[in-house]
């Protein structure tokens with residue numbers, strides 16, 4: 001039987017996906033850990049990694065090349081982190097596993113569709129109707145109420161999270 005594996009992106013961690021609790025294997029890349037670490041509140045992810053509940057993996061160079069090539073053809077821009085998550089999904093699929101990206105980030109959802117990789121959102125549909133959202137910069141922590149995609153201070157790609 002193929003292993004079911006969740007691949008966690010930063011938006012999943014920010015949106016409150018509890019790492020290591022789902023009944024499937026979970027993996028992420030170092031860049032997500034770095035981004036989550038900047039948010040201070042996401043020690044939970046590090047704890048899960050230390051406890052061996054979430055693995056940290058590095059995608060193969062060939063999968064990274066495949067992602068760059070295909071994304072380049074679409075004209076989309078993609079962060080290094082997102083490219084690595086997609087490449088990791090390709091590696092896992094190649095190995096016969098069933099990877100699923102856990103993300104609330106629309107741009108990576110679109111790219112996952114492009115590669116035929118399945119994904120799930122963190123926010124439950126019933127909840128997203130009553131929550132309002134804000135955009136947060138994973139690099140510098142600035143918060144924006146407007147739906148913009150890039151941090152005006154440092155240029156990082158923003159991620160969406162429920163407004164607190």
Ligand SMILES: [Zn+2]
Pocket residue numbers: 137138139140141142151152153154155156
């Ligand atoms: Zn920023």
